[in-house]
Amino acid sequence: MNLNVMNKKIIFSAVMLSLSTSMSAQVFSNFKYQGKDKIYDENPLKEDEMYSPILQGFYPDPSITKKGNDYYLVNSSFSVFPGVPIFHSKDLVNWKQLGHVLDRPSQLKVGTAGFSEGIYAPAIRYNPYNDTFYMITTQIASGIGNMLVKTKDPRQSWSEVQKLNFDGIDPSLFFDDDGKAYVVHNDAPPVGTEQYSGHRVIKIWEFDLEKDQVIPNTDKIIVNGGVDLSQKPIWIEAPHLYKKDGKYFLMCAEGGTGDWHSEVIFMSDSPKGPFVPASNNPILTQRYFPKHRDNKVDWAGHADLVEGPDNHHYGVFLGVRPNSKWRVNTGRETYLLPVDWSGDFPVFENGLLPLKAKIKMPKGVKNQTGQNGFLPNGNFSFNDKLNNEKLDFRWVAMRGPKEEFVSVTKNGVKINAFQTNVKDKAPISALFVRQQHVSFEAEVRLDFKPKSEKELSGITCYQSENFNYVFGIVQKNKENFLVLERTEKGQSKLLATEKIKLTQPIFLQVKADGDDYQFGYSLDGKDFRNVGNIVSGDILSTDVAGGFSGTLIGLYSTVGNDVKL
Template identity: 65%
Template sequence: MKTVVSRFELIKKVSAFLLVSGMVCSLSTNAQKNKKGQKDLPLFSQFVYKGNDKIYADNPLGKDEFYSPILQGCYPDPSITRKGNDYYLVNSSFAMFPGVPIFHSNDLVNWKQIGHVLDRPSQLKVEKSGISAGIYAPAIVYNQYNETFYMITTQIAGGIGNMVVKTKDPMKGWSEVYKLNFAGIDPALFFDEDGKAYVVHNDGPDKGKELYNGHRVIKIWEYDLEKDQVIAGSDKIIVDGGVDITQKPIWIEGPHMYKKNGKYYLMCAEGGTGGWHSEVIFVSDSPKGPFKPAPSNPILTQRYFPPNRKDKVDWAGHADLVEGPGGKYYGVFLGIRPNDKNRVNIGRETFILPVDWSGEFPVFENGLVPMKPKLKVPAGITNRTGEAGFFPNGNFTFKDELNGPLDFRWVGIRGPRDSFSVVSKEGLRIKPFAANIKANTPTSTLFHRQQHITFDATVTLKYVPASEKELAGLVCYQKESFNYVFGLTRKGESYYIVLERTENGKSTIVASKQIDVKKPVQLQVSGNHDDYRFNYSVDGVNFENLGGTVSGDILSTNVAGGFTGQMIGLYATTGNDIVIP
């Protein structure tokens, strides 16, 4: 029996076939367009960063030694906690995205970055913040009584303010944000043996009671663990001004509370993040005070020594304590290593020192004398930094072909990396935003921190700009208004490599030169203290300089201000405003 198909059914079948065929053709055409469009994007590959500081060459490690800082470059405001043999450390990240880098160690010597605490837009609202706004002074702590990790911080962006996130396992990500109902900055949580929880933080004095510029206080609140919120009306000032208010101490901040031998210890930074920075400590019989300062404060500082001392470490403070291997205490803290012009380009770094807590008060061992670059490893520990995924320090080389998952040390500014980066087996393609590097909005730039005073960074770029508005290359970036741009762009039918300096928002072309872009170009920036040079190679062997030696002054916090360090960026934009003469 033949199957009879009606005209209506036949028309339906033919129409369906034509529709599907059209969709396939359309999808095929779109795929070809997307493939072609992606092929035209700037392609970065073979990034190599190499550090060569004299201090490490002059101080090679023995078998039982390791270097401090343990985290070089812009890793400030460290906080540390412990669960069993697992140590976790976090740092301030300001407008970097993702935010709050988190590191893990089993021995306080060898550290691996396991990710970032704030790794999604729902947690981090920094898209309109200045480079030195965003995330301030995160504090990480493990509460053994409910087996939960907490990270509390101040997010100066997005209307968030003080906030907390939590997790049972830092390896598996963190919760959404719990916004906290109090003002001030630098909060830290403390969990007492009776199950009660408290928040301590920096704040201004009560209204009308400010005695001088820089007069601050430390407050405490009771904290509701069920609601993840401070208890209204429970706040109390426990330190007014600092160790001795008659001496007008400034910027008491970064508090952490500890309990030892039935006593409560409150450790704070005092003196501001600069040349007078220090760490001080107080003791009480109750978490709510009264707190008595140690007679030997400060317990850590570098402020009393000649400014021209060799291998200078300065600004030491903003510390946190942890009980280390064998019951020995250690303290992590920030410090800076200025260049030969006394400028701070690499930012505030994470240092570590052993702490003697055999008496009533803890004291940083050798924290009150000029600091040395090397420490003894704890007994039974082997220094494996730079091996097997452990974060490197000293003089090291970081190589990244940029053809796999992005390393955690690559960050964006004000927005997620995956909003503009596409990784393939060929390398990293950047989908350029219209915003250029001077914008106070997310830019299509992937950043790596400068981690040495003497360094070079080289990347291969394959790119043919289609117009004068397109540019891709390297950027050296202290902030949106202080930076160097070194990249490829176009003028008419010709292609140029250009170097631009922007100081306090005013841009000047240092040099430009016509270039052949048929083959990939290698771009390189090298720094030696305050001297920076931008070089390029069209044959992969011989490098030519563009613009001579230029000053790194605009890449320092001394000139640019703010709290971050210099960052090297892989950059692209369709909003180029550099006009080739």
């Protein structure tokens, strides 16, 4: 080894050892999460029913594919690390998480990205002609842009990134039955032809399976603007191409991922068009119903189709469940509906009516959610002692690998704090799970005694680096305090402080009833004392904070504390 390199490594190790011995130990254990949504209590399942959303909380932009009897589903992850969660099912009802598609820093370069940058709209496809799975997506804020990775087995690791030579977003692959491959994606209209804000086009390229690259000069615009350009439709995007009975079908989202969101469909005799829109578009939307309706589901769109185990088609799509003040704190979730394709065009069954909490399961399927290792839904609980060597896949980090700051011990998870804090566009030492219910309770046991005023450990409710709550333990003049801080538009305000004596581990809690959030602590894990009264969850809502994410609940430590007492 080069002597200079060796000396640098020795110096680096010494610095890290010095930091580690000067910092307090902080160990999180006994995490408990309980969903408390009234809609599930009021709508118990019958034997042939299931809940939709099938993935609650921040699991947006679903895409699905199948090989034989196996179904695989992926979601957008933005700057969460690892990226692109991937799920497996045999029946579309019972799902297990396999892990993440992008699980290495070489694949996911989001270290300085905002939360709603990073990975947009992944599309997963299986090509039977070379027995290969592909995941194609857009990686924002990294200089990568459109990209793909592939694998023979989604249970194993995926390839390194192949950068693709075209602009735009939301790419999706299509493998025709003659062995040819194509890419469709959203793009800007040709320079000088944009007619209004939100005017976009859908392009198609031929794709070279040997080079894993689009074929130069094969691009063609197949949809301009949307279903009817004269009506100035906005944000035609998230295209997927299918083939059925010799016809080609192009399905896209239209209207933007908000309350005008919808799904539309086109048909052609060729993958390159011309494509004719269905006369009954949209085939899925919630935009026509009163805003103030009970058990509202909204923003439905960004869909993908698959043939189910009962030879019936189904569609996955995103939707949101606003709380009583119409806030969207759980983010965009993954829904499922059966699809009627008995006519020329597919139509989501009851997709043009107000969506309900329950749907009929595919025939012959037994609902095992929450059992036998399958992910739960409804009003489930998630309890984790945090002492398993391999953490549950639901625990994620922000902008970098959790392995860089997490050590699992027999007593729980030790977080080796970074100098960055939740307001930074950088990797932060926080271990996150998604808020998956409008109303919930979450608590964790924390063993921590700060040694300096730069240390903070506790919990955070995190919508982004600019919108979050922090509830944690700090030191001031050799005394310990619990602090509650609210950050809105990057500006922080201290809401409450309480002096405490740390003679033993402490239990921290956050709970929400719709828009009303409360933070509290307990010394025995039973009786919790509120700090800061009731605070608004408004800053944890997408419609206030902007972006495309949902709220994350974090176990958080930093040696870059900037809370001012």
